[in-house]
Amino acid sequence: xxxxxxxxxxxxxxxxxxxxxxxxxxxxxxxxxxxxxxxxxxxxxxxxxxxxxxxxxxxxxxxxxxxxxxxxxxxxxxxxxxxxxxxxxxxxxxxxxxxxxxxxxxxxxxxxxxxxxxxxxxxxxxxxxxxxxxxxxxxxxxxxxxxxxxxxxxxxxxxxxxxxxxxxxxxxxxxxxxxxxxxxxxxxxxxxxxxxxxxxxxxxxxxxxxxxxxxxxxxxxxxxxxxxxxxxxxxxxxxxxxxxxxxxxxxxxxxxxxxxxxxxxxxxxxxxxxxxxxxxxxxxxxxxxxxxxxxxxxxxxxxxxxxxxxxxxxxxxxxxxxxxxxxxxxxxxxxxxxxxxxxxxxxxxxxxxxxxxxxxxxxxxxxxxxxxxxxxxxxxxxxxxxxxxxxxxxxxxxxxxxxxxxxxxxxxx
Amino acid sequence: xxxxxxxxxxxxxxxxxxxxxxxxxxxxxxxxxxxxxxxxxxxxxxxxxxxxxxxxxxxxxxxxxxxxxxxxxxxxxxxxxxxxx
Numbered sequence: 001x002x003x004x005x006x007x008x009x010x011x012x013x014x015x016x017x018x019x020x021x022x023x024x025x026x027x028x029x030x031x032x033x034x035x036x037x038x039x040x041x042x043x044x045x046x047x048x049x050x051x052x053x054x055x056x057x058x059x060x061x062x063x064x065x066x067x068x069x070x071x072x073x074x075x076x077x078x079x080x081x082x083x084x085x086x087x088x089x090x091x092x093x094x095x096x097x098x099x100x101x102x103x104x105x106x107x108x109x110x111x112x113x114x115x116x117x118x119x120x121x122x123x124x125x126x127x128x129x130x131x132x133x134x135x136x137x138x139x140x141x142x143x144x145x146x147x148x149x150x151x152x153x154x155x156x157x158x159x160x161x162x163x164x165x166x167x168x169x170x171x172x173x174x175x176x177x178x179x180x181x182x183x184x185x186x187x188x189x190x191x192x193x194x195x196x197x198x199x200x201x202x203x204x205x206x207x208x209x210x211x212x213x214x215x216x217x218x219x220x221x222x223x224x225x226x227x228x229x230x231x232x233x234x235x236x237x238x239x240x241x242x243x244x245x246x247x248x249x250x251x252x253x254x255x256x257x258x259x260x261x262x263x264x265x266x267x268x269x270x271x272x273x274x275x276x277x278x279x280x281x282x283x284x285x286x287x288x289x290x291x292x293x294x295x296x297x298x299x300x301x302x303x304x305x306x307x308x309x310x311x312x313x314x315x316x317x318x319x320x321x322x323x324x325x326x327x328x329x330x331x332x333x334x335x336x337x338x339x340x341x342x343x344x345x346x347x348x349x350x351x352x353x354x355x356x357x358x359x360x361x362x363x364x365x366x367x368x369x370x371x372x373x374x375x376x377x378x379x380x381x382x383x384x385x386x387x388x389x390x391x392x393x394x395x396x397x398x399x400x401x402x403x404x405x406x407x408x409x410x411x412x413x
Numbered sequence: 414x415x416x417x418x419x420x421x422x423x424x425x426x427x428x429x430x431x432x433x434x435x436x437x438x439x440x441x442x443x444x445x446x447x448x449x450x451x452x453x454x455x456x457x458x459x460x461x462x463x464x465x466x467x468x469x470x471x472x473x474x475x476x477x478x479x480x481x482x483x484x485x486x487x488x489x490x491x492x493x494x495x496x497x498x
Contacts, residue, residue: 239459250455253483298432301461301484307414308428341455397455398448 019190020065023198026222030058030198032229032380033218035205035241037061038070039181040358040365041233042188042199043373044380049195049373052381057197058227059189060220062237063206066185069235072303072335074258074280074292075181075367076271078115080142080173080396082127085391086139086344086405092388093371094175100370104187108179109285113270115176116150120165120276120335128171135173141326145172156267161319165276178273178282183368208355215245215354229382231356231380235374236301236336236357245352249359250339250397255296256363257309259332261324263287277316288330291317295337295363337362344403347376347392348385355395356380415486419470420477420493431465436478463489 008014032048034041037059040140048054060076061067075099079090101108119125128144146169147159158167189199200222207219217226232241236253263286273280278294278356293313296306318325340346340363346360358376361368375386385393391403415427428452433457440449458464468479468491478497480489 240461243460248452248456248458249459251459252457253459253461299435299464299466299483300486302486304486338459398451400451 012276014132019186020193020199023200026058026200026203026220026225028197028224030228031056031227032231033057033225033227034059034231034233034376035218036068036232036234036237037065037185037187037189037199037201038068038233038235039066039185039374040070040361041231043369044186044231044233044358044376045197045373046188046195047374047377048381049192049197052377054381055196057192058225059192059197059199060203060205060218061199061201063199065189065199068237068242069335069337069361069365070185070369071182072258072333073181074174074282074290075178075284075366076115076280077110077179077280077327077367078173078176078271079140079367080115080117080131080171080176081343081405082131082134083391083403083405084134084138085403086137089371089388089392090367091138091140092374093368094177095356096370096374097177097179097367100184100187104191106183106187106190106227110177110179110186111285112175112177113282114153115173115271115350116145116153116273117173118150118167118169118272118274118276119169119171120167120274121163122168124275125169132170140173141175142171142173145170153270154268156321156323158273158320158322161277162322164319171260178271181366184366188369188373203293205241205244208241210245210352210355211274213351213353215352227354229354229356229380231358231376233358233376235359235361235365236338238338238357241342245350245355247350247352247355249346249394250297250341251346251360253301253336253338254298254303255300255304256292257296257332257333257334258290258292259305259310259313260284260291260330261289262328262330264289264327272320274316274320277319279313279316279320281317289324289327295339296334301336303334305332325412336378339363341397342402342404344405345372345392346394347372347389348379348394349383350394360392363364417468417479417488418491419473419475420491420496421475422470422473425470425472429470429472431469431471433469433476436465436467
């Protein structure tokens, strides 16, 4: 190797920055233990450290950072939900997203695309109108557009969908965006790490000690920890953690699958969703088409994908974009979505003192990452619900006060 | 392709079946408390394991019970309601 290059390798002037500090052992006590180093858990750690001055935190992760649903979603960010609780919550999230790259000093590839929810039936168009009105009332940029507008924006689309399901109009949400999902976990993780939070990967929680209705500690495969506060942010593994503390919940787990095509020239600069055809599609900055569909139809605790999935998804995709028939599918995968009966999350305090839940994020968790982190950090720090999450608490089911968020992804109307 | 065995029609592709949720015992609505009723209506045993579930073979409209391992993705056995053996 020429000396000119080698001296850079030996020089200490430009050291390679590490994203995370490795920690060889767990301390015996932490003020807060967060289970799950995905976007939500790391965001909560970040805001606890940054906004509430709590830095004695361990984030425990069974696998690796962002390896769960954070790295398995289709990266869509939007706030055109249906209930006032949902719209307010996701809109705050969208605002946080917009300057997150600056906050982290890390490029999240946040890309504002515009988001269409296509309506193929009168009923779907009516729901679009309903959503648009709720959205506008809360100041969210959202409107109903006609089929000609869709065609102008996406010239490649077959508006008749091969004659099966003609597109009548759409809900258009201009702030809809995509971002690089693993960078979100890394950004929050690095920010938390720099403020003194310990992130422990390959650390599985085996049990949670509860005495007299209060959290006392956590047992892991790397030793025991005492703590008074545990935040559980583990998406599809939530029922397993709840079993450790003997809590029942309405959560049920269905796999949600997605796939990407080979990279092709840029031709789609918006995000398209069709409830009737059960598809959503966007094109990544690398040129891959990122595609998803509805939940798998039965309960399963597995992240294996199936062959039925691309078969069904491709059939619907070709209804809308017949020219894609020669494009190949490159990868497919699945995540475990933790679903709730009203399609709203379960957040906040539980009957066990010091045990906080951030779950039920099913098919809609990625876009909520920043605001979940922020509101859960507030809730953990003050042991008091943040005002934005009071509609999402676990005890709403006991009170029959469901939230009814049918603006969620892959939910039919 | 995943295969499920209908107690009437034998092994068929899983796409011919519809999942009907887990088999659950309803508490007596006249005597149970509001909390018990809410727990029955909403709560689910969401953790992985072997579960008893309702399934329907849609081609023949046969409802039956399947015992399924939701972690391993295996159907252990299927039988008609009341014919558990």
